[in-house]
Amino acid sequence: MKPSRTPAVGEPTDPDVDLHVPSQRPGQWRAQLPVVTVVALGGTLGASARYGAALLWPTATGGFPWTTFWVNTVGCAVIGVFMVIISEVWAAHRLVRPFFGTGVLGGFTTFSTYAVDIQQLVDGGRARAGLLYLGLTLIAALAAVWSAAWATRRIVAWRQA
Template structure:
């Protein structure tokens, strides 16, 4: 916002790929909720998995698109904001914690609160590290093939 007025940012194609990616990510998240429904005082496994897997995926994506490939300008908005933004959900994570406390399961709420962070942050790091290691392995393997006579 500049001067109190909202300004159009980006182009319609960016908005459309974010919307399409968000639809894909949201559908995937809903699918997990159907497979692993949350009970009143049970651990919210679907949301936990979404956030940890999404953290790993964002780690992979960031390394790939910033260090190894020159992506199309719509790839990052589609995957990062759209698909992964629709798939992961900090808001549901926060509501789940409050709901667990309200349902009389404060221990489960605390475990969920801390275990999600303890898993999601290393998952992002692992995604980044694994992607870099895989790329280094592939580069070394390719370099050896080029040097070896046939």
Template sequence: MPRSDRPPLRDALRALPATALAAVAAGGAIGASARYGIATALPAEPGAFDLATFLTNTTGGLLIGALMATLTEIRPGPHWVRPFLGVGVLGGFTTFSTYIAGIGRALDAQAALLALGYAFATIAAALTAAAAGMWTARRLIATARREGP
């Protein structure tokens, strides 16, 4: 039963500008295609470490951190930039569902230690990469501001 204090999803989607929804959709197609390309290039065997998803989520975390720091420290840019790049491209590129499926494949292959290590390593690497992306972007921005135009 839906909560009465929340608008139905249909109403919430109608409240968003069509350009934001189009930006998310277009960016998502790009990001998901890139993720698919990496997964195809680096397929994971059952019971093996899913390197493609690990690299995708770690790289995506780094880029999300850098993007969000840049958009907040410098300027937000056009209204479609955050939905296109942050939610669309990088949201479509990173993947929680494939990460969970990789854990499940490892468990199905009786590789519980691998599943546990993969679960923690991926989250730790992605969060560390996001923090590193934010830190690096902020340092580069501060250096550019000190050096001037």
């Protein structure tokens, strides 16, 4: 006979309950509803902001997609600042991260459009531009998130000193 133990948090106390079966997870969708709602609302705001940027700075057919490049770079920089603030500085409400991080910034940055832009450059006979865009965006996005997080940490440390 197995020794008795206390179930872990979220683990069923009834041995006949299998949490891998959705119908046996009562009320779980209700717990996720606020998160799904704020992600959807944030995504709407972020995607609308990205659409607005595309309207303000349209890319000419066959041209280098500078708007998408800058949207992704700026969005990654904001992610760097945001993650430091909510992880190391401020105890945020549990819905702030899904709303702003996943929703707003996930809707604003657009790596799907980035992939389509690369394909259009290649299909348009501009393979070099497509490869340049592929590499430049990755480097800029990583550099933006890293440098923004680094700068935010320095500013926070300076203000606390």
